[in-house]
Amino acid sequence: MASAAVPLERENYLNKEYGIGSWLLTTDHKRIALLYLLSITFFFFIGGFFALLIRLELLTPAGDLVQADTYNKLFTMHGQVMVFFFLIPSVPAVLGNFLIPIMIGAKDLAFPRINLLSWYLYAIGGLFMLYTIVNGGVDTGWTFYTPLSSQFLDTQVVAAALAIFIAGFSSILTGLNFIVTVHRMRAPGMTWSRLPLFVWANYATAIIQVLGTPVLAITLMLVALERIFRLGIFDPQRGGDPLLFQHLFWFYSHPAVYIMILPGMGVVNEIVPCFSRKRVFGYRFMALAVIAIAVLGFLVWAHHMFVAGISLYAAMVFSLLSYFVAVPSAIKVFNWTATMYKGSVSFDTPMLYALGFIGLFMMGGLTGLFVAALGIDVHVHDTYFVVAHFHYIMVGGMVIAYLAGIHFWWPKISGRMYPEFWGKLAAMIIFVGFNLTFFPQFVLGYLGMPRRYWQYSPEFQVLNVFSTAGATILAVGYLLPMAYLLWSMRYGKIAGDNPWNAAGLEWTISSPPTTFNFDETPIVTHEAYNYGEIDQPKEVPVER
Amino acid sequence: MSDSTIAVDTHESDLQHHFANLEQQQEASVMGMWVFLITEIMFFGGMFAGYMIYRHLHYQGFVQGSLHMDFWWGTINTVVLLCSSLTMAMAVRAAQTSQRKAIVVFLLVTILFGLAFLGIKVIEYHSHWVEHQFPGHDFHLLDEKGQPSPYTSEAEVFFSFYWAMTGFHALHMVIGVGLVSWIAFLAWRGRYDAHYFTPVENVGLYWHFVDLVWIYLYPLLYLISNKHLSG
Numbered sequence: 001m002a003s004a005a006v007p008l009e010r011e012n013y014l015n016k017e018y019g020i021g022s023w024l025l026t027t028d029h030k031r032i033a034l035l036y037l038l039s040i041t042f043f044f045f046i047g048g049f050f051a052l053l054i055r056l057e058l059l060t061p062a063g064d065l066v067q068a069d070t071y072n073k074l075f076t077m078h079g080q081v082m083v084f085f086f087l088i089p090s091v092p093a094v095l096g097n098f099l100i101p102i103m104i105g106a107k108d109l110a111f112p113r114i115n116l117l118s119w120y121l122y123a124i125g126g127l128f129m130l131y132t133i134v135n136g137g138v139d140t141g142w143t144f145y146t147p148l149s150s151q152f153l154d155t156q157v158v159a160a161a162l163a164i165f166i167a168g169f170s171s172i173l174t175g176l177n178f179i180v181t182v183h184r185m186r187a188p189g190m191t192w193s194r195l196p197l198f199v200w201a202n203y204a205t206a207i208i209q210v211l212g213t214p215v216l217a218i219t220l221m222l223v224a225l226e227r228i229f230r231l232g233i234f235d236p237q238r239g240g241d242p243l244l245f246q247h248l249f250w251f252y253s254h255p256a257v258y259i260m261i262l263p264g265m266g267v268v269n270e271i272v273p274c275f276s277r278k279r280v281f282g283y284r285f286m287a288l289a290v291i292a293i294a295v296l297g298f299l300v301w302a303h304h305m306f307v308a309g310i311s312l313y314a315a316m317v318f319s320l321l322s323y324f325v326a327v328p329s330a331i332k333v334f335n336w337t338a339t340m341y342k343g344s345v346s347f348d349t350p351m352l353y354a355l356g357f358i359g360l361f362m363m364g365g366l367t368g369l370f371v372a373a374l375g376i377d378v379h380v381h382d383t384y385f386v387v388a389h390f391h392y393i394m395v396g397g398m399v400i401a402y403l404a405g406i407h408f409w410w411p412k413i414s415g416r417m418y419p420e421f422w423g424k425l426a427a428m429i430i431f432v433g434f435n436l437t438f439f440p441q442f443v444l445g446y447l448g449m450p451r452r453y454w455q456y457s458p459e460f461q462v463l464n465v466f467s468t469a470g471a472t473i474l475a476v477g478y479l480l481p482m483a484y485l486l487w488s489m490r491y492g493k494i495a496g497d498n499p500w501n502a503a504g505l506e507w508t509i510s511s512p513p514t515t516f517n518f519d520e521t522p523i524v525t526h527e528a529y530n531y532g533e534i535d536q537p538k539e540v541p542v543e544r
Numbered sequence: 545m546s547d548s549t550i551a552v553d554t555h556e557s558d559l560q561h562h563f564a565n566l567e568q569q570q571e572a573s574v575m576g577m578w579v580f581l582i583t584e585i586m587f588f589g590g591m592f593a594g595y596m597i598y599r600h601l602h603y604q605g606f607v608q609g610s611l612h613m614d615f616w617w618g619t620i621n622t623v624v625l626l627c628s629s630l631t632m633a634m635a636v637r638a639a640q641t642s643q644r645k646a647i648v649v650f651l652l653v654t655i656l657f658g659l660a661f662l663g664i665k666v667i668e669y670h671s672h673w674v675e676h677q678f679p680g681h682d683f684h685l686l687d688e689k690g691q692p693s694p695y696t697s698e699a700e701v702f703f704s705f706y707w708a709m710t711g712f713h714a715l716h717m718v719i720g721v722g723l724v725s726w727i728a729f730l731a732w733r734g735r736y737d738a739h740y741f742t743p744v745e746n747v748g749l750y751w752h753f754v755d756l757v758w759i760y761l762y763p764l765l766y767l768i769s770n771k772h773l774s775g
Contacts, residue, residue, distance in 0.1 A: 107562035110572040176579045184572040185562075210579055214587035222591075222708060230680020231704035233594060238679070238697045239602050240704070248590050521564070 012415070012512040027112035028515055033098035034413075035119050036089055039126060041482070043085035046133070048478065050078035055437075055471040058464045063455045071454040072139035073155070077132070079142030084164050085126055087398055088256065091263030092209075093118070093174055095405045096202040098413060100178060102506040102513065103196045105187025105522045110180040118173040125167030132156040132163060141452065143253070146234035146245040150226040158227055161220040168213045168220075171259075175209030178202055187505075189524035193287075196504055196528045197280065200287045201266025204294040208255045208262075211298070216252035219245065246308055250301035258297040260394055261361070262290050264401025265332055268354045270528075271408050272336050274502045275351035276343030279529045282335045289328035289335075296325045306377045315374055322372035329365050333358060348500075349423030353404030356431045360396025364389060367442065382452070385445025388438045396434055403430070403481060410485065411499045415512040416492030422484045430477035436470025504528040558740045570742050577746040581753045588712070588757055595705050595764060605698020608685060609706070610768035612677060612699075614668055618766040621664050622758065628657030629755045632724075636748045639741035644734055647744065651728035654751065658721040665714050672703075679704045706765055713761060716754045723747045 013030045016022075023031055054074050057065040066074065097115065101108050109115050132138055138160040140149040149157050182195070182203050195203075223245070225231045232238035234245045273280040280286060302310055302318040336358055345351070367389040370376050380386060410418050440463035445451075449460045456464070498507040505528065509517055563569040599606045635650035676684040679700045687693040727743050730736065736744050 109562075111576060112560075112562065114576075172583050176576060176583070179579050180572050180576045183575060184568060210583050211586055214583045215590045218587050218590035218712075221712075222594075225708060229678070229707070231708060232679045232697075232700050233598075233704045233708065239598075239605065239701045241597070241601070244594055244597060248594070251590075516561070 010510060011514060012510065013515045014415070014512050016515055025116075027108070027116055029097050029101050029109050029112065029115060030413075030513065030515075032115050032119050033094050036093040036097060036122070039119075039123060040086050040089050040094065043081050043126060043129075044478075047078050047081035047086055048475065050074045050081065052471060052475060054078060055468040057454065058456070059468045061456050061458045061461050061464075066454075068454045069139060072141075072452070073137035075452055076139050076141050077137055080138070080160060080164065081129060082394075083142060083256070083260070084167050085122075085129060087260040087394055088167075088171055089122060089174070090260075090398060090402045091267060091405060092178070092202055092205055092259075093122070093170075095198075095267065095402075095409060096178065096205075096263060097174070099409065099506055100181060100199055100202060101185065102509065102517050103199050103504060103528070104182065104185060104190050105505055105518065105524060106181065106185040107516045107518065109177045110185055111177050114173050115177055118170045118177070121166055121170035121173065125163045125165075125170060128159055128163030128166060132159040135159070143249060144220065144223055144245075145249075146223060146226070146242045147236060150223050150234055158224050161224045165217050165220050165224075168217050171209050172213045172217075175206035175213070178206040179210065182206075187522050187524055191524075193284070194524060194527040195287070197269035197283070197286050197290075198263075198266035201262045201269065201290045204290040205259050205262045207291075207294050208259050208297060212252040212255040212259075215248060216256070219248040219252070243305070243308060243310070246305050247302065250304045251298070254301040254304065255294070255297040257390070257393065258293055260398050262293060264357065264361075264398040265290060267401045267405035267408070268336060268357050270502075270504065271350045271354040271404055272339050272358075273529050273531055274408075274500050275348060275354070276340045276345050277531045277534075278339055278343040279531055280335070281338035281341075282331070283527065283529065285331050286335055289331045292328040293325060296321065296328070300325060300372075303372055303377070306374060307381050319372055319374050323369065326365065326369055329361075333362055333365075347424075349418070349420060349427055350404045350408035352424060352427040352431075353400050353407065356427065357397060357400045357404060360392050360400065360434065364392030364396055367392065380445050382450055383445035384441040384449050384451055387451050388441035388445060391438045391441070396438070400430065400434075403427075406481070406485070408500070409506070410488070411495030412506055412511050412513070414485075414489050414492070415495055416488050417495045417499060418481075418488045418492060419484050422480060426477050426480035426484075429473060429480065433470050433473030433475075433477050437467050437474055438470070440464070440466040440470075501534055503530050503534060566740065573742045573746060574749075577749050581749060584716075584753060588709075591705065591709050591712070592760070592764075595709070598701055598705065599764075599768075602695075602698035602701060605695040605700075606702045607769045608687065608693050608695045609699035609702030610765060611688075612672075612675070612685065613706075613766045614671070615766055617664050617668050618762055621661050622762045624657050624661050624664070625755045625758050628654050628661070629752050631657065632748050632751045636741070636744055639731075639736045639744045640738055642737040644731065644737060647731040647736060648728055651724055651731060651744075655721055655724050655728065658717055658724065662714060662717055662721070665710065665717075672706075677703055678707065709761055710765070713754065713757055716757070720747075720751050720754050723750065 013028055023035065026032060026035075053066065054071070057063065057071055057074075059065075063071070097109070135156055138153075138155045138157055140153060140155075140157055140160075144157070144161065182199060186195075222231070222233050226234060232240045234240045234242050236242055269280060269286060300318055300322045302314060303322045306315050306319075336354075347355075367385070371380060371386060371389055406413075407418060407423055410416075444460055444463050444467075447460070449456055495511050497509065497511050499511075500507070505522060505524070506513075508522070559566050559569060563572070631650045631653045635647050635654060638644075638646035638650055672678065676682050683696065683700050683703070685693040685696045685699045693699060724747055727736075727747050731744070
């Protein structure tokens with residue numbers, strides 16, 4: 001394959017072809033992953049810009065920076081952009097796309113052209129979202145609750161619903177592709193019990209994407225039809241029930257929360273054993289736990305509706321079921337800790353992020369139990385306590401796991417190392433900035449500050465100033481990796497095939513990989529966590 | 545399909561580079577289609593769930609609405625769709641046995657049935673529209689004596705479901721007719737035979753699914769009251 005004209009660098013997926021066309025028409029899962037990387041980064045900064053405006057408005061108790069209506073649009077579009085155009089595609093569509101075929105020893109996903117179609121659907125959905133933003137925006141809240149969204153607002157509800165509908169199909173097709181790939185494309189010897197946990201996590205995510213997203217699609221379509229043709233399915237004046245909308249919406253959107261955390265767990269599953277030089281503790285339970293979370297995730301949706309007027313018995317059942325989710329989640333946290341126990345732990349950037357993930361996810365998960373309890377939920381419902389809770393999961397969990405994964409696999413993706421000092425610094429800044437932003441919000445919520453308000457009582461100002469200061473630090477933390485990762489693509493140290501001495505098929509191939517990943521299909525004889533048998537140059541190999 | 549690995553040379557081009565053999569490729573494609581159909585079940589499932597709840601809440605309104613369905617057009621359409629599924633199945637069978645001409649013929653007949661269904665649906669939609677049975681647009685509902693029905697607003701919810709459910713079903717039919725036309729064209733070019741007919745099989749699965757949705761829609765929308773059957 002190697003061309004004699006270019007003796008310096010081996011041909012790989014990056015330098016095989018050049019030009020816009022070779023990217024926009026590619027069916028290579030690795031190039032599509034990079035297309036996603038670019039596009040979700042773009043939307044991350046748009047969503048982040050809205051967040052910054054929200055925090056600036058909340059710096060003072062008076063509504064002095066933006067109008068009340070503008071504020072409604074800001075938090076709505078912050079939520080919609082971040083959830084549907086960053087978090088949901090983040091780990092699956094970027095890292096999953098890049099790594100799943102390699103981790104199971106395949107040349108590509110099962111349906112490379114559908115994979116490209118997914119990206120185009122995402123891009124078209126993204127254009128609709130941009131259209132929404134520049135044409136006056138939308139102020140329904142990211143949840144589109146009826147009848148507010150269907151009857152009372154005169155903003156771009158239909159365009160936003162279409163944007164999310166189309167991006168939803170992108171998500172469905174990615175999930176479909178992953179499911180079929182994991183079932184049908186595994187290399188000889190890659191049994192289900194040898195599957196890397198990252199693949200298990202993305203497989204569980206794909207199940208949710210495939211089962212949940214269509215329900216969101218039809219729900220948003222019914223809202224759109226209600227606006228366009230005045231159908232009456234959610235219209236209380238004609239006997240329609242707005243609560244049905246909430247049931248249908250959360251039937252997707254609660255499992256979607258797990259779309260936004262399971263792949264992050266998958267990333268941490270790979271990083272913790274590598275930087276502890278130990279086999280992952282309780283492999284089977286780790287694999288079963290992600291599946292259990294995916295299944296249980298479909299049975300808890302009504303815990304978002306405790307104060308919406310559902311029956312007390314239904315609320316009690318949903319409260320109890322919500323507690324069950326804590327069991328597999330706790331298994332994950334305990335097993336990561338047990339993996340590190342007596343391991344030879346080193347604190348490179350990916351591991352710093354992974355440790356941050358474990359701590360912040362635990363905070364987010366435990367406060368999840370607070371809001372799953374009926375009595376406490378009535379008190380903290382629609383307050384900043386809930387906002388802090390889900391940001392600990394989504395930002396403290398998923399965004400940090402995403403950054404962990406980007407750093408861990410950056411040598412594989414780009415062929416070069418990121419600068420370690422700057423990496424560690426950014427990880428620290430993000431951790432500090434994140435906690436400073438969101439921890440005060442727990443307190444604010446408990447003291448009774450409602451979410452989605454544009455003004456607040458003066459006694460809440462001190463904590464809000466902390467939060468805004470934290471958001472500024474967080475913004476710096478997010479801009480740093482942008483800068484040094486781009487820098488490293490040209491000036492970074494050449495990484496080599498396996499800079500971390502990590503197990504796993506992705507580290508047996510060249511960095512960056514060739515277009516077909518493997519020169520010949522690998523035969524797998526053991527699982528990807530045999531750290532007991534891999535020599536660590538400066539350390540004594542640790543017995544498991 | 546165990547002999548697929550000894551496919552003759554002309555079929556090597558059917559194998560995409562990332563699959564080991566045609567068997568793996570065929571299994572992956574068909575599984576992909578099944579997973580897609582699961583998403584479709586969830587898509588329609590949202591509406592069926594809503595229908596179930598509202599029919600329980602507003603039973604009389606749903607009965608009154610259902611009385612304004614045209615029983616005979618609905619029944620004829622059910623028969624038309626069942627026939628189309630039969631011809632679709634025969635097209636797949638013809639592909640399995642390499643009867644290239646028969647594939648095209650059966651697919652064309654399937655297209656005709658599909659268009660007949662859509663034509664009848666247009667007639668029904670038109671009559672509902674002129675009788676003001678479209679929600680939100682000066683909706684009227686008359687009872688048996690020609691008086692405004694006391695259940696008008698509840699029947700409006702019924703008609704919201706009717707238009708949404710049959711509308712999305714009809715959209716799937718339109719897409720289905722497009723897909724069948726496309727594979728009919730490729731079949732006419734001699735693309736499919738016993739060694740390679742996955743697209744025929746997959747489009748067939750899709751077609752049967754859309755048919756099956758109607759099999760549920762028909763009793764739920766047209767047969768709530770058994771007035772038509774008991775005379």
